[in-house]
Amino acid sequence: MPKVMLFIDGTWLYYNTSKLSEAYGQQDFRIDFGKLPAVLAETLKKDLPAGEVDIVRTYLFGSYASNYDLRDDDAVQRRRDFFEMLKEEYHYEVEVYPINFMGRRLRKADRDPGDSFEPQEKCVDIALASSLLYMAAVPGAYDIAVVVVGDQDFMPVLQYCRRLGKRVAIASIKGSCSPELSDPRDEARVKDFDIIWLDELLPKLELKYEWHQLQCESPIHKGKREVWTTYHPRKGRKFYCDLCRQEFLKQKQEAQREFVLAFEAKGEGALVGNGVGSSLVGLVTRKFAERGFGFIETGDGKNYFFHLTDLAPGLDFDEVQEGLRVDFEIKKLPSDDRAGAAHNVRRHEVPETARFEA
Ligand SMILES: [Zn+2]
Numbered sequence: 001m002p003k004v005m006l007f008i009d010g011t012w013l014y015y016n017t018s019k020l021s022e023a024y025g026q027q028d029f030r031i032d033f034g035k036l037p038a039v040l041a042e043t044l045k046k047d048l049p050a051g052e053v054d055i056v057r058t059y060l061f062g063s064y065a066s067n068y069d070l071r072d073d074d075a076v077q078r079r080r081d082f083f084e085m086l087k088e089e090y091h092y093e094v095e096v097y098p099i100n101f102m103g104r105r106l107r108k109a110d111r112d113p114g115d116s117f118e119p120q121e122k123c124v125d126i127a128l129a130s131s132l133l134y135m136a137a138v139p140g141a142y143d144i145a146v147v148v149v150g151d152q153d154f155m156p157v158l159q160y161c162r163r164l165g166k167r168v169a170i171a172s173i174k175g176s177c178s179p180e181l182s183d184p185r186d187e188a189r190v191k192d193f194d195i196i197w198l199d200e201l202l203p204k205l206e207l208k209y210e211w212h213q214l215q216c217e218s219p220i221h222k223g224k225r226e227v228w229t230t231y232h233p234r235k236g237r238k239f240y241c242d243l244c245r246q247e248f249l250k251q252k253q254e255a256q257r258e259f260v261l262a263f264e265a266k267g268e269g270a271l272v273g274n275g276v277g278s279s280l281v282g283l284v285t286r287k288f289a290e291r292g293f294g295f296i297e298t299g300d301g302k303n304y305f306f307h308l309t310d311l312a313p314g315l316d317f318d319e320v321q322e323g324l325r326v327d328f329e330i331k332k333l334p335s336d337d338r339a340g341a342a343h344n345v346r347r348h349e350v351p352e353t354a355r356f357e358a
Helices: 010-024 036-045 070-088 124-137 152-163 198-205 242-263 352-357
Strands: 003-009 054-066 093-100 144-148 167-172 212-215 226-229 279-288 293-298 303-307 325-332 340-347
Touching: 003 010, 003 036, 003 124, 010 054, 010 198, 036 054, 036 144, 036 167, 036 198, 054 070, 054 124, 070 093, 070 242, 070 325, 093 124, 124 144, 124 152, 144 152, 152 167, 242 293, 242 303, 279 303, 303 325
Parallel strands: 003 054, 003 144, 054 093, 144 167, 303 340
Antiparallel strands: 212 226, 279 293, 279 325, 293 303, 325 340
16 A cells, blocks of 8 residues: 655645635635545545555644734734644644744734835745655655645655655645646656645535534633633643633733833844744743733843743643743743743753753
8 A cells, every 4th residue: 555645835725725715615714634634645546546545644834923023922822723733633743933023913914014024934845845855765654745735946856756766746726836836747747646636625625613612711701601612722721712812912912011111112123033933941030920921031131921821731820930940932032121922831841961960
């Protein structure tokens, strides 16, 4: 049975899902990523004599916003939750890279019209290409690569992959696929099968929303805790209802205004581009228990704001005390006079070697 590996350009797919919505005539069409590998395998099987394939792995490459305006925090957290879901529930291999927004809003429409800033995605296509070729060189890793892409940039890597004796299938979206990849005569020699159009698989790929009742676990929740939702919280994550999430956003902005902007002197011009997305160690120096946030200080004297929704699974806001040593990722960089913001805050892990020294 041929072994199949899937390689998905997650960023491309994310930005082109609206085309699928249009094709399907449904505004909020969303792909069910739990079904995607099986649906693609099923389509591929029709072109194979034995009619069987074994999907050994699914890779998704994408990016997430970092160092952005906190008004967009909810959207960013949902995106990161989505990547976690792919890993935990569907066993995808997910490789994501931060995009530095330099303190700005995510959507161009929300930014200053005179602002020429363009977010720069890093590493994603090269990571996909490297992985595709690396696995092609690992003996017996796969026989057929199914690549979910649309960009002409992938042409050389697909050609090299085939030179290593692998077969390539391309799945793409009409109107978002370069002619070199979709060419039925395949003059560029990039594929071994007819192109698979996701547009033609929409009923099978559609994510069906299931309404269910969950308990909102927010400390500021008002009224009955049971609410109807289509949202599935990730393992170990708490569920917060939409109203509470909106309230959290307001809280964060107020806290930022009150405690952070008070020190602001130089504005965002002072933000630097390094370190976003990397992990730091710090000490919780202030906690405002009733208001659901606090600050972490790092060795260089910089401060990072965190909200209870910025804690990683396994760390409860109640357990966070002043003096607790934590690991965290930078959500927003600090400037000289302005605190940054932290994300994925978790108990500091002592490295094995350090434990023995102590
Ligand atoms: Zn609530």
